Amino acid sequence: MRTAPLTSPMKRLPVRQLMLGIVVVGLAMVGLALLAEAMASDGGTVYLAKFTSSGSSQTIGPSLEATGYGRASAPAERATVQVLLIRDIPYGGDGQSGSSSSSSSSDGSGRRGRSASLSAIISALESEGVSEDAITIVTSPSLISVCNNYSRCSSARLDVTVEQPTIERLNAIVDSIGRTAISSGMVVHDVGVGYSVSDCRALTRQARELATADAKARAQEQAEVLGVNLGKLLASSEPGPERPRDATGCEMFTSTFGDSWWTAGSVGLTVPAFDPSAPAEATVEVQVSLLYSIAETNPEEGGAA
Numbered sequence: 220m221r222t223a224p225l226t227s228p229m230k231r232l233p234v235r236q237l238m239l240g241i242v243v244v245g246l247a248m249v250g251l252a253l254l255a256e257a258m259a260s261d262g263g264t265v266y267l268a269k270f271t272s273s274g275s276s277q278t279i280g281p282s283l284e285a286t287g288y289g290r291a292s293a294p295a296e297r298a299t300v301q302v303l304l305i306r307d308i309p310y311g312g313d314g315q316s317g318s319s320s321s322s323s324s325s326d327g328s329g330r331r332g333r334s335a336s337l338s339a340i341i342s343a344l345e346s347e348g349v350s351e352d353a354i355t356i357v358t359s360p361s362l363i364s365v366c367n368n369y370s371r372c373s374s375a376r377l378d379v380t381v382e383q384p385t386i387e388r389l390n391a392i393v394d395s396i397g398r399t400a401i402s403s404g405m406v407v408h409d410v411g412v413g414y415s416v417s418d419c420r421a422l423t424r425q426a427r428e429l430a431t432a433d434a435k436a437r438a439q440e441q442a443e444v445l446g447v448n449l450g451k452l453l454a455s456s457e458p459g460p461e462r463p464r465d466a467t468g469c470e471m472f473t474s475t476f477g478d479s480w481w482t483a484g485s486v487g488l489t490v491p492a493f494d495p496s497a498p499a500e501a502t503v504e505v506q507v508s509l510l511y512s513i514a515e516t517n518p519e520e521g522g523a524a
Contacts, residue, residue, distance in 0.1 A: 281513040282453060285441055287434025289507070291425035292500040295414035298384035299472070301488045302377045302396050303363065303409040306336050310360050310373040336403070337375060343399040344379065347392055353380040363408065363487045374408070376488070384414070384499045393493065411474065413490035414501045419469035422503040427457070430507040438511055450512030457507050468503060 337356060344354060355378040362374035379392060389412060397407050416422070442449045463471045472490045 280515075282510055283438055283441060283445075283447070283449065283513055284508060284510045285434050285438035286506060286508045287430045287432065287437055289426040289429030289431070289433060289505045290502060291422045291429065292498075292502045293416055293422055295384055295499045295501045296382070296416045297414075298381040298389060298499055299413045299415070299490055300377075300379040300381060300389060300392060300493070301409075301411045301413075301490050302379075302393065302407060303487055304337075304340075304375050304377065304400055305406040305408050306373050306375060307371060307404060308336060308373055309371050310358070336405070337377070339403050340377065340396055340399045343395045344392065347395050349379060349381070349392065354378070355380075359486070361486045386495070386497065386499050389493070389499060390495050393495070409488050410493040411488040411490040412493040412499075413472040414499055415469060415472075416501045418467045419464075419501065419503050420467050422501070423468035423505065426503045426505040427507065430457075430505045431455075431509070434507050434509040438509055442511075442513070448514040450514040452509060453512055454510040455507065456510075457505065469501065470503065 341351070341354060345351065357376040357378060358373070360373075362376060377396065381389065381392065393410055400407050438449060460470065462473050465471060474488045474490065
């Protein structure tokens with residue numbers, strides 16, 4: 220009597236399917252390596268294979284892409300200085316009951332009075348030539364507070380508008396606030412400034428021209444390194460700005476402070492950090508990418524830039 224095995228013998232994989240699988244995996248690895256190299260390059264991508272652009276029947280041959288950066292600046296026409304002060308008094312303890320007010324607040328009788336704890340600082344600013352109308356005091360429980368006893372700690376923010384600012388004048392204003400705050404038993408927690416001009420369209424145009432020239436230079440240098448010649452320009456692109464801008468292209472103020480997550484309160488400054496050594500300038504930055512074909516001429520014959 221013969222017995223048959225309960226399990227069927229293992230089937231052998233066809234050699235053709237096995238080789239096809241190896242080729243597919245190999246091509247995938249090469250593609251990932253090329254993608255990683257393109258992403259890691261300094262603003263440039265090289266396409267050595269032909270591909271068809273989506274939505275059209277045009278086939279693009281070997282090509283080269285480079286990204287350029289442009290930055291244009293001009294003296295600021297206005298500066299908004301913000302100083303966040305920590306006071307060893309509870310919120311509302313000096314008569315302030317609103318979330319925000321100007322440097323002079325009404326006491327309800329029609330007479331104008333000042334925040335008691337900030338009166339000395341306002342006087343110091345006036346001695347520096349800052350008008351009272353250019354000073355705004357912001358008080359709110361939502362402002363960041365850092366002290367040992369939160370029940371007695373509160374914050375106040377001074378917003379000072381300076382026309383035609385210079386870095387020397389801004390430093391004098393900040394120093395005056397700092398000295399007076401210390402003598403009044405307060406602590407300067409953060410200092411920021413936002414620079415602006417009335418119209419940023421000219422700056423945006425200048426930055427775009429610089430970015431385009433930079434992209435052209437990078438593309439030419441990349442072609443020289445690769446030993447190829449640039450062909451004609453195929454495409455140009457410009458990503459949207461990282462931060463919101465107004466109708467004239469001026470960047471809206473955003474804070475660069477990120478410490479509110481560990482402090483009491485949730486709001487600090489609404490302008491970038493103040494650099495006491497940087498010029499008082501408004502700045503616009505633009506990024507431009509250019510896509511060129513790779514000419515099919517020999518390197519000795521030269522090519523179009």
